[in-house]
Amino acid sequence: MAAETSALRHRLRSTDLATEIEFLMARARALGTTHANEQLASLKLKARSYAVLALACSQSRPSQRELAEFLSLDASQIVALVDDLERRGYVVREADVSDRRSNVIVGTSEGMALCQRAVSAVTVAENKSLKALDEAERDQLRDLLARVAFEG
């Protein structure tokens, strides 16, 4: 994607579209994903696989179905993401004792180590994406987005 000229920005920013939250979110997210994927590339992770790894390495013991719901992804996509992370030794599918249909996805110790590095990488990316905002504003944005994201 080519760099944007300031003339272009000025001209198109004054359009109605440029004030729509949906549009602004699309743009902000394109930027954020680019930065995140750049920082995660050396760990052979992307935003998606990072999210799965992070939840697997939390103490929440999510099932694949839960991962799909929480990450707004289709269940069939989770299969491929977990397959990849499992093949690389970062997560395992554990049998759920209370429901034998269900797999619980858990991080291995290698997964935990990778996850720690990934969190650092994502922090770097987030700082790049949000460099226009100070700490208080970032908290404000986080709070507003959380309410939108979880109170649809």
Added chain:
Amino acid sequence: MAAETSALRHRLRSTDLATEIEFLMARARALGTTHANEQLASLKLKARSYAVLALACSQSRPSQRELAEFLSLDASQIVALVDDLERRGYVVREADVSDRRSNVIVGTSEGMALCQRAVSAVTVAENKSLKALDEAERDQLRDLLARVAFEG
């Protein structure tokens, strides 16, 4: 995508991932795009084609290259979007007198009419997506996102 149980929300919301702005933005946007596409479906538009139409129907006379940059899309994707809208009679490619390589994309009167209806549809969708926020909070979110989106 299945509905999310409150138990799941509670359990996974307490993870570190759930506090990352990148993740929250992905979730909020999945929601917003779903609502927008639902409302635009009867006009045979999607979030993407709506954005192109809206810019074409503004007074800014964007080139295809400018549309690509402003919408964070690849130039080759704009071709297909403009092709579709042009075939349906909503926009035309006008020759740019100052640079004959360049097309200026302009809305027709049918395009203007459709755009007006689309703006209403998108407003409905935005109200659904942002129902958790009051007017002042929406302005705040808009402002914060704009700064992130345009000051990467």
Added chain:
DNA sequence: TATTGTTATACTCTATAACTATA
């Protein structure tokens, strides 16, 4: 009967490279 994980499949989205016409 309904649900979890899985597979297969198709459809959309996105990125890349090569081409043409202009600059």
Added chain:
DNA sequence: TATAGTTATAGAGTATAACAATA
């Protein structure tokens, strides 16, 4: 030599339906 638009194509992302095992 570089840029705007186009085309072709491949790869990534996403959705749907069907199946086996289990509830």
